[in-house]
Amino acid sequence: MKFEKTVKFAILALAALLSAGAFIVPKKRIEEKQERYIPFAERHRQKHYKISPYDSLIRAWSDSASLDWRFVSAIVYHESHFRHDAVSRRGAIGLMQMMPSTAAHYGADSLLDASQNVMAGTRYIKDLYRSYGKVAADETERKKLTLAAYNAGGGRVEDLINYTRYRGKDPSYWDNIVSVIPEMRADSILTLDTVKLGKFNGKETIEFVEGVMARYHKFKRIAP
Template sequence: MFRKNLWAFAVLLLLPAFCGSGGRRAASETPFGMLAASDDHSLLPEGCYLLSAYDNIIRSVSEREGNDWRLVSAIAYHESRFTADRVSARGARGLMQVRPVVAREFGVPAELLSDPAINVRLANLLLNRIGRMLELPADMPERERLGFVLAGYNSGPGHVADARRLAAAYGEDPDRWEVVAHYLGLKSDPEYYRNEVVRHGRFVGGRQTADYVGAVLARYDRYCGLAER
């Protein structure tokens, strides 16, 4: 999954130079090739950013992975309120609330999850992996695709895939997020989670996942109005 060589990329400044570096610190190289010494770990001072003090980090890392930095920022807001040292009751850590088990799957030591750039890159890699795992149609409208990927980020792609299979089994469109969200909610009912198409068992967080998707997309829309891609 990871490239063998250390990456280096130019920092794209969002705001005028008089804002300064805002406390830049040198990035340390890591044995798994996550970051290079030229990567930007700077936090922007208040009044010198558009979305958060982590604009530089989120934008440069997300662009490298092919994702819209405003979407990733919206996720970061709802996951941690841009709090880099946040640890959830379930052990998820950092800006993007990445779990240690996910870090290990990508070959990253859990103790590095507190580094914002590493945390954001892992989240980007996870978002891309979820999109592949769900095998969404290439011609699916982008808004629908985002709904599925965000749901997978929140609840796990397995439950979303189950809900898609349930929708198909009941004669409904598995490529519409609104339809699949309904079946995701039904996965707490034995009539549905015991269906032969279900591979990941009972799920009780369907309503919360649907609310999460709606909230992130609404903030993403707001961020699109505040910042250019």
């Protein structure tokens, strides 16, 4: 009889503990740990990494031109490695390696001044970007054509587009243009009316487009 009472008491006690939630403590502890870790994960995701000392400046001028500042930063990286006083043998100056004649068109007269340089550069990129809106297949291809023009000049890119069409390929894709560039190194190109500026080596331009796009994708990962 005493044993039966003991068993009955134990069963009732166990039922009371279960109803009170005494055995879900481990789950609560797990949830508490998750709550501690989630804020850390959120902070880690939201952390913005600095690309260069000119991030704020590049952001401001890029925003004013409706451009992705990381795209512009990738151009600056390849042009000058963020050196505001860089001067090339061809006479290009500053962060974005602007030619004085081009920069003057956008109101910049002191290209060693970082703000003026980036202002002129972003406005120039915006104009180039607009000009390929109806040519490029999508936004990525539009960026590639813009980069090609920034490096080789708009007239040269017009030649590339026209010659690619002449060869029966679609110039809305940069890879199709790249595929015909070797042909533009031959003397025979000089006899074509579709090509206005003559022969074109193109290796530097191809490397520039590929390099900037790769850097742009990297900057997008580290500076979301």
